[in-house]
Amino acid sequence: MSAHRRPFPARWLAAGGAAVLAGIIGVAMLLQTGGSACAAPPSTTTKSGKATFYDLAGSSGNCSFETPADDLYVALGPAEYSEGAACGSYLDVSGPKGKVRVKVFDSCPECPAGHIDLSRTAFKKIGAEIDGIIAVKYKLVSNPSVPSGMTVRIKEGASNFWFAARIDNHGNLLKSVKVAGANGVFKSTYRTDYNYWLIDAGAGAGPYKLKVTDVNGNTATLSGIKMSPGSIQKTSVRLTGGSSSGSATSSGSSSTGSVAKASSPAAKSAKPATPSSPAASSAAAASSAAAAPVPPASIAPSLDEAAPVTDTPVNLTAGESRC
Numbered sequence: 001m002s003a004h005r006r007p008f009p010a011r012w013l014a015a016g017g018a019a020v021l022a023g024i025i026g027v028a029m030l031l032q033t034g035g036s037a038c039a040a041p042p043s044t045t046t047k048s049g050k051a052t053f054y055d056l057a058g059s060s061g062n063c064s065f066e067t068p069a070d071d072l073y074v075a076l077g078p079a080e081y082s083e084g085a086a087c088g089s090y091l092d093v094s095g096p097k098g099k100v101r102v103k104v105f106d107s108c109p110e111c112p113a114g115h116i117d118l119s120r121t122a123f124k125k126i127g128a129e130i131d132g133i134i135a136v137k138y139k140l141v142s143n144p145s146v147p148s149g150m151t152v153r154i155k156e157g158a159s160n161f162w163f164a165a166r167i168d169n170h171g172n173l174l175k176s177v178k179v180a181g182a183n184g185v186f187k188s189t190y191r192t193d194y195n196y197w198l199i200d201a202g203a204g205a206g207p208y209k210l211k212v213t214d215v216n217g218n219t220a221t222l223s224g225i226k227m228s229p230g231s232i233q234k235t236s237v238r239l240t241g242g243s244s245s246g247s248a249t250s251s252g253s254s255s256t257g258s259v260a261k262a263s264s265p266a267a268k269s270a271k272p273a274t275p276s277s278p279a280a281s282s283a284a285a286a287s288s289a290a291a292a293p294v295p296p297a298s299i300a301p302s303l304d305e306a307a308p309v310t311d312t313p314v315n316l317t318a319g320e321s322r323c
Helices: 010-015 017-032 078-083 120-126
Strands: 047-054 074-075 090-095 098-107 117-119 133-139 151-154 162-170 174-180 184-186 197-199 208-214 219-225 233-236 244-247
Touching: 010 133, 047 120, 074 078, 078 098, 078 162, 090 117, 090 120, 090 184, 098 117, 098 120, 117 120, 162 174, 174 197
Parallel strands: 047 117, 074 098, 219 244
Antiparallel strands: 047 133, 074 117, 090 098, 090 133, 151 162, 151 233, 162 197, 174 184, 174 208, 208 219
């Protein structure tokens, strides 16, 4: 699925060959069933699992984000990555040494449900690097603080006749993105597994307004978005606190997103929503292959802290957890 990620560290492979085999079998079964039975992003309910780590091969993961400045990110298996639905959300992960907050940044095709793959930096904050694999507890963060307002990146190859945009710094799982061109008529987009929102027939001439809605029911409008492929357009708009509308400024194609470690969740009550499934349409050929639209999952409103995790040995030969 990903050309950006390298295989797991050799030390982990040597120690957990049986787990790798189980993971490969699990992914094969998932593909055979279309992934529909288990595919859902993480929820705010604390889940027990295990974590490994990897070093990014390249400058971006499957979510198409720039590497976070603090290097704190996570790759999820096919079930929890959910064809891109988890991208841009945050997880609190507790391990033997403490807790770390990480951004969902990448996919891990080899990882069964309950197995997360952390950046090396994040792994070392909660476990001993020499162990290679540790027991963890993790959960989705509802309404997390984000380092800045939302940003929009128009994909290379986009035009008035094929619209593709990536949204960053939204914090919560996204439910929908709608786009209006100069005519003011909003059109629905669908999400790809590489985390761009597409309109195959395009959105017409800009500048554009993007109406972004998350699964908690928060909605914000980003105005003044230009058809400027490859550049990162910054706004002051936040879904998880602050202004709900504003205009964009472009930072140029060479800009790198600055993503700092998220702090405590904003003191805002979650508004659970039952997300709808956007209608699928065939994706246009571009630099990446577009995937079918993904129905985002609702998240539970619990904000309980993850329970402490003791340094308990992990049974690598045990069967993988299933959702």
